[in-house]
Amino acid sequence: MDGSWSALIQQAFGLLFSFDPEVWSIISVSFSVSLAALLITLLPSMLLGFTLAFNQFKGRWIITNIIQTMQSIPTVVIGLFAYLLLTRNGPFGDLRWLFTQQGMIIGQMMICAPVLVALSQAAFTSIDRRAWETARTLGVSWPRAVWALCRELRVPLLLAVIAAFSRILTEVGCSMMVGGNIMGVTRNMPTAIALETSKGDFAQAIALGLVLLILALILNFTLGMLRGKAQPRSH
Amino acid sequence: MIKLVATDLKMQFEHRTLFEAKHLHFCQGDVVHLRGDNGSGKSTLMKILAGIQTPTQGKIEAQGFQPGPWWRSDSLLGKALYLHQHPYLYDGSVEYNMTYALPAPLREQPDIKQRISESILHAELGHLLQQNATLLSGGERQRLAIARAYIMQPKLLMLDEPTSNMDKDSQQLVLNMIAKLKHQGTGLLISSHQSCELTQLCHQEWKIAQQQITTSANVTSSYQPLSTIASSQSEQTKQEQQYVSAN
Numbered sequence: 001m002d003g004s005w006s007a008l009i010q011q012a013f014g015l016l017f018s019f020d021p022e023v024w025s026i027i028s029v030s031f032s033v034s035l036a037a038l039l040i041t042l043l044p045s046m047l048l049g050f051t052l053a054f055n056q057f058k059g060r061w062i063i064t065n066i067i068q069t070m071q072s073i074p075t076v077v078i079g080l081f082a083y084l085l086l087t088r089n090g091p092f093g094d095l096r097w098l099f100t101q102q103g104m105i106i107g108q109m110m111i112c113a114p115v116l117v118a119l120s121q122a123a124f125t126s127i128d129r130r131a132w133e134t135a136r137t138l139g140v141s142w143p144r145a146v147w148a149l150c151r152e153l154r155v156p157l158l159l160a161v162i163a164a165f166s167r168i169l170t171e172v173g174c175s176m177m178v179g180g181n182i183m184g185v186t187r188n189m190p191t192a193i194a195l196e197t198s199k200g201d202f203a204q205a206i207a208l209g210l211v212l213l214i215l216a217l218i219l220n221f222t223l224g225m226l227r228g229k230a231q232p233r234s235h
Numbered sequence: 236m237i238k239l240v241a242t243d244l245k246m247q248f249e250h251r252t253l254f255e256a257k258h259l260h261f262c263q264g265d266v267v268h269l270r271g272d273n274g275s276g277k278s279t280l281m282k283i284l285a286g287i288q289t290p291t292q293g294k295i296e297a298q299g300f301q302p303g304p305w306w307r308s309d310s311l312l313g314k315a316l317y318l319h320q321h322p323y324l325y326d327g328s329v330e331y332n333m334t335y336a337l338p339a340p341l342r343e344q345p346d347i348k349q350r351i352s353e354s355i356l357h358a359e360l361g362h363l364l365q366q367n368a369t370l371l372s373g374g375e376r377q378r379l380a381i382a383r384a385y386i387m388q389p390k391l392l393m394l395d396e397p398t399s400n401m402d403k404d405s406q407q408l409v410l411n412m413i414a415k416l417k418h419q420g421t422g423l424l425i426s427s428h429q430s431c432e433l434t435q436l437c438h439q440e441w442k443i444a445q446q447q448i449t450t451s452a453n454v455t456s457s458y459q460p461l462s463t464i465a466s467s468q469s470e471q472t473k474q475e476q477q478y479v480s481a482n
Contacts, residue, residue, distance in 0.1 A: 130323035133287045138336035138387060139313025148335070152326055 011203035012210055022183070023207055030188035033101050034169045037108035042161065045113050049120030050146060054132065064121065070114035076173025082107040083177050099180035104188070107174040112164040119160030123153045155226045162219050170212060237299035237390045237422070238262035239284055239315055244293035244448075246279055253279060256293075256448035259441070261315065261424055263299075263390045266417055268434045269426040271443030277426040278320065280443070281393040284424070286311025300390070315391035315424075320399060322380030324368040329360055332368045333383050347386070354382035357412050374405025381412045391422040398433050406432070 015023045052064055084090050086098040086106065097103040131152055135145035150157060172190035179186030181195060189208045196205040241259040245252065253276040261267065261284065271277045282288035284295065297314045324332050334342055334351060341347050355361050358378040363371065368379060377397060384392055394413065398406045410433055417423055417436055424441075427434050442449050 128323060130319050130321075131325070133282070133285075133317070134319070134323045135336070136287055136312045137285045137317045138383070139316075140336050148325060 008202050008206055012207035015204060015207040016210065020207075023204060025184050026187050026189055026192045026208060027211055029101070029184075029186065030169060030190075033104045033175075033188060034108060034165060036101075037105045037112055037168055038161070038165050040105070041109045041113045041116060041164075045116035046120045046150070046157070047146075049117045049122075050124050050149070052117070052121045053124030067114045067117050067121075071118055074173060075111055075171040076177065078110050079107055079174030079177030082110060082174060086178065098178065099182060099186060101179075101186060104175055104179040104186055107178040108168040108171070111171055111174060112168045115164040115167055116160055119163060120157060123156035123160065124149065126156070127153055158226055159223060162223055166216065166219055169215065236262055239295060239297055239311070239391065241284065241293060241295045244283070244295070245291050246276060246283065247291040252446050254443050254446050254448050259448065259450065261391060261422055263422045264420050265439055266423045266437045267425065267439040267441055268430075268437035269424055269441045269443070271426075271428065273428060275443040277428075277443060278395050280448070281317050281395055281424065281426060284311070284315050285317035285393060286314065287317065315393055315422075316384050316387060316389040317393045318380050318384055318395060318397065320395040320397075321373075322376055324371070324376055324379060326369055327367070328365050329368050329371070329379055330364040332379060333360075333364075333386060336383065336387055350386050350388065354385040357385070357408070357415060358382035359408060374401045374408075377401065378405065378408055378412070381409060385412065385416065389421055391424070392416060393424040393426075395426050396428075397425065398431065399427075409433075410436075 052060060052067075082103065083098065085092050086095065086103050087093055088098070095102070097106065127149055131149055132145060135148045140148070170190055172194055175181075175186070175188050175191050176194070179188070179191065181187050181191040187195075189212055193205045193208050193212075196202070196208075239259075239261045241256060244254075244256040244259065246254055269277050269280065279288060283290050286295075295311060297311055300314055303310065303313075325335060327335075333354065337347065342351070355364070358381065360375065360379060360382060363375065368376070371379060381394075381397070397413070398409050401409065413423065413425070413433065414436060423436070425433060425437060438452065440451050442451070
């Protein structure tokens with residue numbers, strides 16, 4: 001490793017605050033891909049979580065268990081699966097999304113959906129059933145009744161969103177497999193850190209690591225504040 | 236005529252039969268006392284009639300109601316309003332809870348505003364409108380739940396032990412509100428495992444015993460709570476009237 005720690009950290013801050021185009025392009029790819037994956041997945045996942053929590057139907061147990069299992073599958077395995085789907089000879093090869101941001105979005109959707117479904121199912125399961133019954137017996141429509149539950153569960157649901165976003169923003173395996181780490185196109189923060197470290201360019205890796213660290217701090221403080229504000233209710 | 240008609244109703248939990256009934260009808264204008272021991276299925280029957288629980292067997296028809304949209308034309312939801320024994324209140328102010336079920340554009344209609352004002356007045360909740368509803372006492376919660384139902388102008392209303400564990404003053408307020416609804420022609424199904432002042436309002440009785448629901452006419456009550464409303468208005472009520480005039 002060339003240079004001292006302090007020199008490296010100085011260089012890293014320099015890259016960040018001089019708005020180095022390469023560094024900020026990587027940050028921009030990271031956020032745009034992960035936010036897109038999160039936004040596309042959010043509503044269907046929450047609705048699936050609600051359905052699994054509030055309905056008894058054949059296959060519910062198996063679906064719940066598959067989703068729980070999918071949460072713990074390594075991202076590189078999900079990346080491999082997405083790769084096989086998107087490769088030229090794969091079922092979605094004609095889309096030509098391999099090594100594109102669209103491909104990365106698909107991969108990250110496959111990572112964040114199980115987290116969102118499992119955590120929202122847990123949240124919806126925890127709510128007092130009278131909240132739903134009250135809304136429905138008052139003649140409130142189905143979407144408004146679901147919205148009322150989401151409002152009641154805003155803290156655990158927001159925690160689910162933050163947890164899912166953290167997972168996809170920091171994952172490296174799937175992005176590397178499906179994105180291919182192409183500069184300016186599919187290189188995001190985790191894949192760039194892996195590459196720069198292997199090349200010995202620690203300054204850029206530290207700069208990107210700092211962004212992830214600051215983001216992790218912000219998200220965790222937000223989580224902590226939300227958890228702190230959530231009060232057990234007496235019904 | 237607006238009514239719910241249940242035929243060949245049967246409710247089972249696993250292999251245990253909770254109750255059966257050949258024929259039940261609950262009409263607008265009826266005031267029915269639903270009797271039964273604890274665990275006999277009073278709440279379950281009400282939830283079935285409200286459409287929030289499905290019976291093991293049988294058919295329930297809502298007759299005389301305005302047809303709803305095509306995607307929920309068969310639904311019982313919103314036809315007979317069910318009030319839980321311990322009402323659920325949403326996290327938010329008393330005012331938010333009171334008007335929660337009304338679509339926003341309706342809240343500005345003069346007749347609805349009038350009804351909201353009336354419900355605040357009768358429930359004596361004017362001084363609590365901005366308070367978080369989850370912090371209310373048991374009696375206040377029940378009054379708020381009835382006020383919320385009152386605003387919706389239900390044709391049929393089912394109240395599950397509405398005055399249990401309540402102090403005398405709250406009981407009287409709830410009684411007056413229920414009597415007001417009766418006076419307006421709302422069909423009432425009131426569950427209570429014992430006779431009380433509230434059940435004196437009823438002129439029919441449904442009894443769940445030995446897994447069977449039997450219906451019978453009851454003695455009409457001479458209870459006249461409406462006359463007591465005006466005399467029982469307190470200083471608190473004056474505050475509510477000020478709120479009403481301000482809105």
